[in-house]
Amino acid sequence: xxxxxxxxxxxxxxxxxxxxxxxxxxxxxxxxxxxxxxxxxxxxxxxxxxxxxxxxxxxxxxxxxxxxxxxxxxxxxxxxxxxxxxxxxxxxxxxxxxxxxxxxxxxxxxxxxxxxxxxxxxxxxxxxxxxxxxxxxxxxxxxxxxxxxxxxxxxxxxxxxxxxxxxxxxxxxxxxxxxxxxxxxxxxxxxxxxxxxxxxxxxxxxxxxxxxxxxxxxxxxxxxxxxxxxxxxxxxxxxxxxxxxxxxxxxxxxxxxxxxxxxxxxxxxxxxxxxxxxxxxxxxxxxxxxxxxxxxxxxxxxxxxxxx
Ligand SMILES: *[C@@H]1O[C@H](CO)[C@@H](O)[C@H](O)[C@H]1NC(C)=O
Numbered sequence: 001x002x003x004x005x006x007x008x009x010x011x012x013x014x015x016x017x018x019x020x021x022x023x024x025x026x027x028x029x030x031x032x033x034x035x036x037x038x039x040x041x042x043x044x045x046x047x048x049x050x051x052x053x054x055x056x057x058x059x060x061x062x063x064x065x066x067x068x069x070x071x072x073x074x075x076x077x078x079x080x081x082x083x084x085x086x087x088x089x090x091x092x093x094x095x096x097x098x099x100x101x102x103x104x105x106x107x108x109x110x111x112x113x114x115x116x117x118x119x120x121x122x123x124x125x126x127x128x129x130x131x132x133x134x135x136x137x138x139x140x141x142x143x144x145x146x147x148x149x150x151x152x153x154x155x156x157x158x159x160x161x162x163x164x165x166x167x168x169x170x171x172x173x174x175x176x177x178x179x180x181x182x183x184x185x186x187x188x189x190x191x192x193x194x195x196x197x198x199x200x201x202x203x204x205x206x207x208x209x210x211x212x213x214x215x216x217x218x219x220x221x222x223x224x225x226x227x228x229x230x231x232x233x234x235x236x237x238x239x240x241x242x243x244x245x246x247x248x249x250x251x252x253x254x255x256x257x258x259x260x261x262x263x264x265x266x267x268x269x270x271x272x273x274x275x276x277x278x279x280x281x282x283x284x285x286x287x288x289x290x291x292x293x294x295x296x297x298x299x300x301x302x303x304x305x306x307x308x
Contacts, residue, residue, distance in 0.1 A: 036085050044091040046122040050110050050138065052130050056100035060232060063130040063155070065094050072127075093117065099130050103229045110134035111141065118145050126151045132158045133229060139170040157232075159239040177236045181243035190250055202250065205286040206241070206261040207278070208233035214265035216274060234263070260285040 029037065039045075049072065051065045052058075072092065079085050095113035099106035111134070117123040126142060126149060129135040135156045142149040143166075150169045157177045161167050188199040211217065212228040241259050244251040262282050264270070 036089075042124075043086070044088050045124040046091045046093065046117070047125045047127060048114060048117050048123055049092055049094045050097050050113060050126060050128040050134065051094070052099035052106070053096040054100040058099055058103040058106075058229075059130045061130065061155070065096070068128065069094070091122070093122065097128075097130065097134050099134070103131065104133070104227050106131055107133045107137050111137050114138050114142060118142070118149070123149055125149060127153065129153045129155045131229070132156050132161065132235070135170075136161050136167075139167045143167065143169050158235040159242060160235075177239035178243060180236065181240040184240055185243055185247060189244055189248060191248065192250070202254070203286045204260070205282045206237045206259065207282055208237055208261070208263055209266040210234040210263040211265050211267075213263035214268065215262065215278065216264050216268045216270050218268060237261070 049065070049068065051063060051068055053065050055062050055064050076090055076092070079089065080087050095110070095117070097106045097110040097113075099110075110129070114123065114126060123142075123145065126138060129138070132155060135151070135153055139151045139156075139161065142151060148169045150171065151167075152171045152173065154173045156170070156172050157174055157180075159176060159178045159181075161170065161172075162176055162178060186198075188201045188204075190200045190202040191198070208231070210231040210233055212225060212230050213234070217225075241255065245255055246252075260282075262278055264278065
């Protein structure tokens with residue numbers, strides 16, 4: 001995985017930097033030697049790694065510099081050991097996004113670090129990121145630096161950064177929630193040309209953790225709410241909702257005004273009664289409605305059959 005990442009990185013750096021003229025006799029060289037010869041004067045590639053220095057509750061994946069560093073080091077060594085590039089091919093600089101300190105200010109720390117590296121002429125590529133907000137801002141801005149700076153990440157699955165127009169040099173190693181939405185659609189959504197093997201669910205309710213929209217959100221001001229980041233759960237369901245409405249006329253109509261959903265904060269106080277209450281609301285909007293209608297019509301038929 002790390003090796004693939006670095007190969008990809010190498011490729012992107014090579015394609016984004018101004019290609020120097022082909023040295024003479026290069027046809028006899030292996031592609032790797034050619035690459036090394038071509039970019040000799042460009043080396044080392046200056047790569048900025050943007051990650052939080054510490055773990056925190058802000059990052060549910062627990063990604064930190066200390067965890068990423070050994071993986072990156074092994075990949076760098078692999079490239080050297082295999083004779084693909086010389087020992088000094090890469091100059092890694094680690095920049096703390098301070099996501100551990102504040103989830104909304106991380107966007108600023110990450111971006112200023114990147115801008116500073118660019119101004120000091122030490123930015124050929126960017127890797128890392130633990131949060132989608134920093135990633136989105138950096139990837140949007142850095143596409144305009146020079147010929148565009150490649151950004152590679154294992155984060156950023158959210159559908160909002162899928163646009164090739166806004167994020168032309170962004171590579172997401174883990175794919176995106178949109179791909180997950182496709183599987184979920186295949187697995188459970190109602191489809192016109194339905195196949196008895198599929199679930200074909202029509203009434204779905206999204207129940208998810210999200211501090212910003214939570215029913216059990218502690219009393220907060222509007223400013224505090226806008227400062228809160230949306231959760232991964234929210235972003236994954238957002239991708240599902242969009243995918244369903246794009247693909248299906250049924251869901252486009254059913255979710256036109258409102259998609260049934262129940263956001264709650266999994267970390268805020270809640271009593272078992274609250275959960276009962278939420279589940280009751282949810283059951284009425286999901287298959288519960290189906291059962292109630294079915295129950296009533298059966299009841300009417302039963303009454304008729306019994307002469308009353
Ligand atoms: C490597 O990066 C550091 C900054 O992180 C910079 O000061 C140094 O000049 C770079 N080295 C080369 C050879 O570019």
